[in-house]
Amino acid sequence: MNKYILxxxxxxxxxxxxxxxxxxxxxxxxxxxxxASYWCQNMTWEKKALNSSAEYNELKTAFYGMKYDWxxxxxxxxxxxxxxxxxxxxxxxxxxxHKTIGVIQGIxxxxxxxxxxxxxxxxxxxxxxxxxxxxRWNPKSLPEVFKGKMGKLDVxxxxxxxxxxxxxxxxxxxxxxxxxxxxxxxxxxxTILGGPFLIQPGSGLQNLVFSNxxxxxxxxxxxxxxxxxxxxxxxxxxxxxxxxxTTPPKEGETESFDAACMCVRG
Numbered sequence: 033m034n035k036y037i038l039x040x041x042x043x044x045x046x047x048x049x050x051x052x053x054x055x056x057x058x059x060x061x062x063x064x065x066x067x068a069s070y071w072c073q074n075m076t077w078e079k080k081a082l083n084s085s086a087e088y089n090e091l092k093t094a095f096y097g098m099k100y101d102w103x104x105x106x107x108x109x110x111x112x113x114x115x116x117x118x119x120x121x122x123x124x125x126x127x128x129x130h131k132t133i134g135v136i137q138g139i140x141x142x143x144x145x146x147x148x149x150x151x152x153x154x155x156x157x158x159x160x161x162x163x164x165x166x167x168r169w170n171p172k173s174l175p176e177v178f179k180g181k182m183g184k185l186d187v188x189x190x191x192x193x194x195x196x197x198x199x200x201x202x203x204x205x206x207x208x209x210x211x212x213x214x215x216x217x218x219x220x221x222x223t224i225l226g227g228p229f230l231i232q233p234g235s236g237l238q239n240l241v242f243s244n245x246x247x248x249x250x251x252x253x254x255x256x257x258x259x260x261x262x263x264x265x266x267x268x269x270x271x272x273x274x275x276x277x278t279t280p281p282k283e284g285e286t287e288s289f290d291a292a293c294m295c296v297r298g
Contacts, residue, residue: 055081055087055109056079056169057080057082057087057108058078058116059091059104060075061076061101061103061104062074062075062101066130067130068128073101074130074132075102075118076133078095079116085109091105092105108171109171112137113137113141113169114135114136114137114138115148115165116166117164118131118132118164118166119164120159121160122157122158136148136151140170141170148165164183165181182205183250184207184211185205185207185231186207190202200241201242201245201246201248202240202241203217203242204236205229205236205237206235206236207231209233210233212232212254212255213230213252213254214227215228215252216252219247219249225245227251228251
Protein backbone atom coordinates (compact mmCIF):
# COMPACT_ATOMS: atom_id res chain seq x y z
CA MET A 33 0.00 0.00 0.00
CA ASN A 34 1.12 3.52 -0.66
CA LYS A 35 1.62 6.09 2.10
CA TYR A 36 0.49 9.55 1.23
CA ILE A 37 1.06 12.41 3.68
CA LEU A 38 4.67 12.34 4.77
CA UNK A 39 6.87 15.18 5.96
CA UNK A 40 6.75 18.31 3.84
CA UNK A 41 4.97 16.72 0.88
CA UNK A 42 1.22 16.81 0.30
CA UNK A 43 -0.54 14.40 -2.04
CA UNK A 44 -3.94 15.33 -3.40
CA UNK A 45 -6.07 13.09 -5.60
CA UNK A 46 -9.12 13.31 -7.82
CA UNK A 47 -10.77 10.55 -9.82
CA UNK A 48 -12.78 10.93 -13.02
CA UNK A 49 -13.13 7.18 -13.51
CA UNK A 50 -16.45 5.56 -14.35
CA UNK A 51 -15.30 3.02 -11.78
CA UNK A 52 -15.09 -0.56 -12.85
CA UNK A 53 -14.04 -0.52 -9.20
CA UNK A 54 -17.05 0.96 -7.40
CA UNK A 55 -15.58 0.58 -3.92
CA UNK A 56 -12.50 1.97 -2.23
CA UNK A 57 -10.65 1.01 0.92
CA UNK A 58 -9.31 3.85 3.08
CA UNK A 59 -6.91 3.07 5.90
CA UNK A 60 -5.67 5.67 8.41
CA UNK A 61 -2.99 5.27 11.07
CA UNK A 62 -0.43 7.12 13.14
CA UNK A 63 3.18 7.70 12.12
CA UNK A 64 5.41 6.43 14.92
CA UNK A 65 7.56 9.07 16.67
CA UNK A 66 6.05 11.83 14.52
CA UNK A 67 4.60 13.89 17.34
CA ALA A 68 5.28 15.10 20.85
CA SER A 69 4.08 11.78 22.26
CA TYR A 70 2.21 8.58 21.46
CA TRP A 71 -1.03 10.50 21.99
CA CYS A 72 -0.09 13.25 19.54
CA GLN A 73 1.13 11.36 16.49
CA ASN A 74 0.62 12.74 13.00
CA MET A 75 -1.59 10.58 10.79
CA THR A 76 -1.12 9.16 7.31
CA TRP A 77 -3.47 7.27 4.97
CA GLU A 78 -3.64 4.56 2.34
CA LYS A 79 -6.19 3.76 -0.35
CA LYS A 80 -6.98 0.88 -2.68
CA ALA A 81 -9.68 0.47 -5.35
CA LEU A 82 -11.87 -2.60 -4.80
CA ASN A 83 -14.27 -4.67 -6.89
CA SER A 84 -16.59 -5.54 -4.01
CA SER A 85 -17.33 -4.91 -0.37
CA ALA A 86 -16.11 -8.44 0.41
CA GLU A 87 -12.58 -7.35 -0.53
CA TYR A 88 -12.85 -4.60 2.07
CA ASN A 89 -13.24 -7.09 4.92
CA GLU A 90 -10.08 -8.90 3.85
CA LEU A 91 -8.09 -5.66 3.63
CA LYS A 92 -9.46 -4.44 6.95
CA THR A 93 -8.30 -7.61 8.69
CA ALA A 94 -4.85 -7.32 7.11
CA PHE A 95 -4.63 -3.62 7.97
CA TYR A 96 -5.33 -4.15 11.67
CA GLY A 97 -2.89 -7.06 11.59
CA MET A 98 -0.09 -4.56 10.84
CA LYS A 99 -0.39 -3.32 14.46
CA TYR A 100 -0.38 0.35 13.50
CA ASP A 101 -0.92 3.01 16.15
CA TRP A 102 -4.38 4.58 16.04
CA UNK A 103 -5.70 2.52 13.09
CA UNK A 104 -9.02 3.13 11.39
CA UNK A 105 -10.60 1.97 8.13
CA UNK A 106 -13.43 3.16 5.88
CA UNK A 107 -15.28 1.68 2.91
CA UNK A 108 -16.32 4.09 0.15
CA UNK A 109 -19.24 2.72 -1.87
CA UNK A 110 -21.33 3.62 -4.95
CA UNK A 111 -24.16 4.73 -2.67
CA UNK A 112 -22.54 7.79 -1.11
CA UNK A 113 -20.09 10.53 -1.94
CA UNK A 114 -17.22 11.25 0.45
CA UNK A 115 -14.22 13.47 1.12
CA UNK A 116 -10.93 12.45 2.70
CA UNK A 117 -9.38 15.45 4.42
CA UNK A 118 -6.31 16.46 6.40
CA UNK A 119 -6.17 19.11 9.11
CA UNK A 120 -4.01 20.19 12.05
CA UNK A 121 -5.84 19.63 15.32
CA UNK A 122 -5.23 20.92 18.82
CA UNK A 123 -5.35 18.43 21.69
CA UNK A 124 -5.88 20.35 24.92
CA UNK A 125 -5.76 17.19 27.03
CA UNK A 126 -2.12 16.56 26.10
CA UNK A 127 -1.20 20.16 25.26
CA UNK A 128 -0.08 19.38 21.71
CA UNK A 129 -0.96 19.78 18.06
CA HIS A 130 -0.98 17.03 15.45
CA LYS A 131 -2.01 16.30 11.88
CA THR A 132 -5.12 14.17 11.54
CA ILE A 133 -6.93 12.64 8.56
CA GLY A 134 -10.65 11.99 8.42
CA VAL A 135 -13.44 10.81 6.14
CA ILE A 136 -16.87 12.43 5.84
CA GLN A 137 -19.65 10.94 3.71
CA GLY A 138 -22.79 12.48 2.24
CA ILE A 139 -25.56 11.79 -0.27
CA UNK A 140 -23.77 14.19 -2.62
CA UNK A 141 -20.24 15.52 -2.77
CA UNK A 142 -21.56 18.99 -1.93
CA UNK A 143 -23.22 17.62 1.19
CA UNK A 144 -20.03 15.87 2.32
CA UNK A 145 -18.00 19.07 1.90
CA UNK A 146 -20.71 21.08 3.70
CA UNK A 147 -20.57 18.65 6.63
CA UNK A 148 -16.82 19.21 6.86
CA UNK A 149 -17.28 22.99 6.92
CA UNK A 150 -19.99 22.67 9.58
CA UNK A 151 -17.75 20.42 11.69
CA UNK A 152 -15.06 23.08 11.75
CA UNK A 153 -17.53 25.89 12.39
CA UNK A 154 -19.01 24.11 15.42
CA UNK A 155 -15.64 23.60 17.17
CA UNK A 156 -13.26 26.21 15.74
CA UNK A 157 -10.91 26.14 18.74
CA UNK A 158 -10.07 22.52 18.01
CA UNK A 159 -8.59 23.35 14.59
CA UNK A 160 -5.15 24.88 14.04
CA UNK A 161 -5.80 25.48 10.35
CA UNK A 162 -8.22 24.92 7.49
CA UNK A 163 -8.88 21.36 6.31
CA UNK A 164 -7.40 20.33 2.98
CA UNK A 165 -9.35 17.83 0.89
CA UNK A 166 -7.11 14.98 -0.23
CA UNK A 167 -9.67 12.90 -2.13
CA ARG A 168 -13.15 13.57 -3.50
CA TRP A 169 -15.24 10.40 -4.00
CA ASN A 170 -18.22 11.02 -6.26
CA PRO A 171 -19.26 7.70 -7.85
CA LYS A 172 -22.81 8.66 -8.87
CA SER A 173 -22.27 11.79 -10.92
CA LEU A 174 -18.62 12.21 -11.73
CA PRO A 175 -17.83 15.72 -12.91
CA GLU A 176 -16.77 16.32 -16.50
CA VAL A 177 -14.87 19.33 -15.19
CA PHE A 178 -13.18 19.77 -11.84
CA LYS A 179 -12.19 23.25 -10.77
CA GLY A 180 -10.85 23.84 -7.30
CA LYS A 181 -7.95 23.49 -4.89
CA MET A 182 -5.49 20.62 -4.82
CA GLY A 183 -3.73 21.65 -1.66
CA LYS A 184 -2.69 25.26 -2.26
CA LEU A 185 -2.62 24.94 -6.05
CA ASP A 186 -5.60 26.05 -8.18
CA VAL A 187 -6.40 23.26 -10.61
CA UNK A 188 -8.80 22.83 -13.54
CA UNK A 189 -9.17 19.30 -14.95
CA UNK A 190 -11.33 18.47 -17.97
CA UNK A 191 -12.38 14.95 -18.86
CA UNK A 192 -12.07 14.49 -22.63
CA UNK A 193 -11.78 11.67 -25.16
CA UNK A 194 -9.18 10.92 -27.79
CA UNK A 195 -10.15 10.39 -31.43
CA UNK A 196 -10.49 6.64 -30.79
CA UNK A 197 -12.67 7.16 -27.71
CA UNK A 198 -10.02 6.56 -25.04
CA UNK A 199 -10.21 8.67 -21.84
CA UNK A 200 -8.03 11.76 -21.63
CA UNK A 201 -7.53 14.48 -19.02
CA UNK A 202 -6.54 18.08 -19.74
CA UNK A 203 -4.93 19.79 -16.76
CA UNK A 204 -4.23 23.45 -15.95
CA UNK A 205 -2.44 24.40 -12.73
CA UNK A 206 -1.96 27.85 -11.19
CA UNK A 207 0.24 28.77 -8.24
CA UNK A 208 -1.45 31.79 -6.70
CA UNK A 209 0.64 31.68 -3.52
CA UNK A 210 3.74 33.70 -2.66
CA UNK A 211 5.87 30.55 -2.55
CA UNK A 212 7.63 28.54 -5.22
CA UNK A 213 6.03 25.14 -5.72
CA UNK A 214 7.24 21.85 -7.09
CA UNK A 215 4.61 19.33 -8.14
CA UNK A 216 4.77 15.87 -9.66
CA UNK A 217 1.67 14.41 -11.34
CA UNK A 218 0.95 10.67 -11.16
CA UNK A 219 -1.93 8.39 -12.07
CA UNK A 220 -3.98 6.29 -9.65
CA UNK A 221 -1.36 3.54 -9.78
CA UNK A 222 1.33 6.00 -8.65
CA THR A 223 3.04 6.08 -12.06
CA ILE A 224 4.64 9.38 -13.05
CA LEU A 225 2.74 11.26 -15.76
CA GLY A 226 4.64 14.54 -15.59
CA GLY A 227 7.17 16.48 -13.56
CA PRO A 228 8.54 17.40 -11.17
CA PHE A 229 7.46 20.85 -12.42
CA LEU A 230 8.78 24.02 -10.82
CA ILE A 231 5.97 26.59 -10.64
CA GLN A 232 6.90 30.16 -9.75
CA PRO A 233 4.49 32.34 -7.71
CA GLY A 234 1.83 33.78 -9.99
CA SER A 235 2.52 31.32 -12.81
CA GLY A 236 1.28 27.87 -13.74
CA LEU A 237 1.08 24.94 -16.15
CA GLN A 238 -1.24 25.14 -19.15
CA ASN A 239 -3.02 22.44 -21.16
CA LEU A 240 -1.17 19.37 -19.92
CA VAL A 241 -2.80 16.36 -21.60
CA PHE A 242 -2.68 12.80 -20.27
CA SER A 243 -4.17 9.98 -22.36
CA ASN A 244 -5.71 6.75 -21.05
CA UNK A 245 -5.93 8.26 -17.57
CA UNK A 246 -9.00 8.83 -15.38
CA UNK A 247 -7.41 9.46 -11.98
CA UNK A 248 -4.51 11.76 -11.17
CA UNK A 249 -2.62 12.79 -8.05
CA UNK A 250 -0.41 15.75 -7.25
CA UNK A 251 2.71 15.34 -5.07
CA UNK A 252 3.36 18.96 -4.10
CA UNK A 253 5.98 20.77 -2.04
CA UNK A 254 6.33 24.51 -1.34
CA UNK A 255 9.57 26.35 -0.60
CA UNK A 256 10.32 27.82 2.79
CA UNK A 257 10.72 31.61 2.32
CA UNK A 258 14.33 32.67 2.65
CA UNK A 259 15.42 29.26 3.89
CA UNK A 260 15.60 26.89 0.94
CA UNK A 261 17.44 27.47 -2.33
CA UNK A 262 15.35 26.63 -5.36
CA UNK A 263 17.20 23.42 -6.18
CA UNK A 264 17.10 22.25 -2.56
CA UNK A 265 13.40 21.59 -2.31
CA UNK A 266 13.27 20.19 -5.85
CA UNK A 267 15.87 17.64 -4.74
CA UNK A 268 13.89 16.92 -1.57
CA UNK A 269 10.81 16.07 -3.60
CA UNK A 270 12.85 13.86 -5.93
CA UNK A 271 14.48 12.09 -2.98
CA UNK A 272 11.12 11.28 -1.42
CA UNK A 273 9.41 9.97 -4.55
CA UNK A 274 12.42 7.88 -5.51
CA UNK A 275 11.46 4.32 -4.66
CA UNK A 276 7.82 5.32 -4.00
CA UNK A 277 6.80 5.92 -7.62
CA THR A 278 7.43 4.07 -10.87
CA THR A 279 7.95 5.44 -14.36
CA PRO A 280 5.66 4.33 -17.22
CA PRO A 281 6.47 0.72 -18.19
CA LYS A 282 8.61 0.00 -21.24
CA GLU A 283 7.98 -3.17 -23.21
CA GLY A 284 5.85 -4.61 -20.45
CA GLU A 285 8.35 -3.94 -17.66
CA THR A 286 8.02 -1.53 -14.73
CA GLU A 287 11.13 0.51 -14.04
CA SER A 288 12.13 2.20 -10.81
CA PHE A 289 11.99 5.98 -10.82
CA ASP A 290 15.43 7.47 -11.35
CA ALA A 291 15.44 10.98 -9.89
CA ALA A 292 18.50 11.97 -11.92
CA CYS A 293 16.57 11.48 -15.14
CA MET A 294 13.61 13.68 -14.22
CA CYS A 295 13.42 17.14 -15.79
CA VAL A 296 12.22 20.27 -13.99
CA ARG A 297 10.24 22.73 -16.02
CA GLY A 298 8.91 26.11 -14.96
